[in-house]
Amino acid sequence: MSNKFAAAYQIDSVTDLGGGTYELTGVIVDNSLFGYNAENVEVGFAIIDESLWFGTTNRWKVSEIISASGSSLDCKVVWDDVGTIDPNGPASGNAAICYVSPNNKLAEIPSQNLTYISEIVQIKLQNIDYRLNIDDLKTISDNVNNLSTVSGSTVTEALDNLLGYTHTQSIADNIWLVNHKLGQREVGVTVYDSSDEIIYPYRVLIADENNLTITFNTVSVAGKARISR
Numbered sequence: 001m002s003n004k005f006a007a008a009y010q011i012d013s014v015t016d017l018g019g020g021t022y023e024l025t026g027v028i029v030d031n032s033l034f035g036y037n038a039e040n041v042e043v044g045f046a047i048i049d050e051s052l053w054f055g056t057t058n059r060w061k062v063s064e065i066i067s068a069s070g071s072s073l074d075c076k077v078v079w080d081d082v083g084t085i086d087p088n089g090p091a092s093g094n095a096a097i098c099y100v101s102p103n104n105k106l107a108e109i110p111s112q113n114l115t116y117i118s119e120i121v122q123i124k125l126q127n128i129d130y131r132l133n134i135d136d137l138k139t140i141s142d143n144v145n146n147l148s149t150v151s152g153s154t155v156t157e158a159l160d161n162l163l164g165y166t167h168t169q170s171i172a173d174n175i176w177l178v179n180h181k182l183g184q185r186e187v188g189v190t191v192y193d194s195s196d197e198i199i200y201p202y203r204v205l206i207a208d209e210n211n212l213t214i215t216f217n218t219v220s221v222a223g224k225a226r227i228s229r
Helices: 119-136 138-143 155-163
Strands: 006-018 021-029 046-051 056-069 072-079 093-098 164-173 175-179 188-193 203-206 211-215 221-228
Touching: 021 056, 164 175, 175 221, 188 211
Parallel strands: none
Antiparallel strands: 006 021, 006 093, 021 072, 046 056, 046 093, 056 072, 164 221, 175 211, 188 221, 203 211
16 A cells, blocks of 8 residues: 555545445545546545535545546545544545555645645644544543643643654754654654744655654754654
């Protein structure tokens, strides 16, 4: 399976096949340099739809590819979000589709030039790993609910550390060396400037299970990087 894929998916029609399975037909739109198309899509990819009528965004998983030719994609999807399935099913219209690694982390955050994807869908894509992990860690939160500290940290800090690591770059530089000590190569990376605005670096290089390098063209930047499991 490709470890990079993020594009817009314009859903033209939705068919309820019963049993929680839906058939989607539509077109892949990618304005990035990668030029992804329907033929790059594989079973297991995530689709984030947006219902303007109901004001919801939901995550679905590609369970079967019926046909993929050029930009045209016809596939089956099943519910893959937190909580019970949305009874309205996937919404037609502009959506997003991306590769998700086995531990539910995005391998690639959609670039800003994916103008077909709304801001709310982009935010959900960038934070979906937090939603899933926080849901999975609910029992841990319940167990430590009455404690003031966990291993020298507050409960909130302890749960935050379980989810990942925050690197602070106080001195502006065009290369950030991040020692996250998470013990795995598959991590999600979200970068913020000193104004807490999300920014997109030129490249993120995974050095090993505990270290990565974030590079910004020729501009020196200060800020933070959130590394998620």
